[in-house]
Amino acid sequence: MTTVEEARRQVAVANRILAREDVVDAYGHVSMRHPGDPGRFLLARSLSPALVTPADIMEFDLDCNPIDDDRRPYGERPIHGAAYQARPDVNAVVHNHSHAVIPFGVTDTPIRPLVHVGSGIGPEVPVWDIADNFGDTNMLVLTMEQGHDLAKCLGSGRVALMRGHGCVVVGPNLKEAVMVSIYLQVNAQLQIAAMRMGEVKYLSPEEERLYQEIQFSPLSMDRAWEYFEERADLGGI
Numbered sequence: 001m002t003t004v005e006e007a008r009r010q011v012a013v014a015n016r017i018l019a020r021e022d023v024v025d026a027y028g029h030v031s032m033r034h035p036g037d038p039g040r041f042l043l044a045r046s047l048s049p050a051l052v053t054p055a056d057i058m059e060f061d062l063d064c065n066p067i068d069d070d071r072r073p074y075g076e077r078p079i080h081g082a083a084y085q086a087r088p089d090v091n092a093v094v095h096n097h098s099h100a101v102i103p104f105g106v107t108d109t110p111i112r113p114l115v116h117v118g119s120g121i122g123p124e125v126p127v128w129d130i131a132d133n134f135g136d137t138n139m140l141v142l143t144m145e146q147g148h149d150l151a152k153c154l155g156s157g158r159v160a161l162m163r164g165h166g167c168v169v170v171g172p173n174l175k176e177a178v179m180v181s182i183y184l185q186v187n188a189q190l191q192i193a194a195m196r197m198g199e200v201k202y203l204s205p206e207e208e209r210l211y212q213e214i215q216f217s218p219l220s221m222d223r224a225w226e227y228f229e230e231r232a233d234l235g236g237i
Contacts, residue, residue: 002035004042008054011042012237013229014178018096019050020232021182028096028166031080032174034059041084041093045071053237063144075142082147083154083170090170092177097166100188105161109195111188112202118187119208120180120215121159128153129163139165159184175221182228 002010011032018024026048034040040059044052059067064081066073080093104111105127113119128150130137141147141162154160154168158180161167169184171177194200203211214220 004034004036005054007032007035007042008057009237010174011044011057012052012054013232013234014092014094014174015044015049015052016232016234016237017178017228018094018181019048021185021228023094023098023181023185024049024096028094029074029076029080030094030174030178031077031092033084033091038084038088040067041080043074043077043080045069046074050233064147076140078144078147079141079150079168080147082144082151083168086148086151086154087156087170089172092171092174094169094177094181095166096169096181098181098185098188100185100192101161101167102164103192104188105163105165105167111161111184111191113187113208114194114200114202115183115187115190116203116207116211117183117215118190119203119211120176121184121187122157123205123208124157125159125161126153126155126157127161127163130165131163175225176216178228179215179221179224 014030028049031041031043034042040061042057042059044056045058047056058069058073062081062085064077079095083090083093111125113121133149134146141150159167159169169177169181171180
């Protein structure tokens, strides 16, 4: 079983990987459900992802209250808490503002898997518009009510886009959530390029399913994680 100390390091490594791959920049965050208490989750204090260390990881209950910690937390932690409340199968959450993904949340063009490594995003990716139920806001998810609304849009999928903001990606484990986040961005970049060239042939549902069996296998995930760790700046962790 993963210890809390190991989990803190994993969350720090995930932050560094996502920063290295330009999925997050000064903003964005990644969390993991507490390995010993499903009613809690681990998330860094308010800090740019490239700087996160294990010592920066805080604990929260699922209503996003910090546990015995008075450091400043991320304001948008309801994205995480609401996802964990809605989905017992979810053990990791990523929120990012990938520039390549943004256009698909503000147009009528859906993002769809066209490359095998993008199969994990799912055949249909919903778009959540905070204005639908909350009117004009600063676009940030700062309340549990907003977080629950986003989680409802996410449904049983892995990804939901956030209109004019970014996206939320969830997974049964940290590695999978990080991998899907990276290749969601790759798929978005390739789809934008392909649409300029002509009609796009997307993956079929069966092609998606068959590749997911490989992509999320331990052998494939460990190989990819080793690669991304090697690329990331893990100094201090």
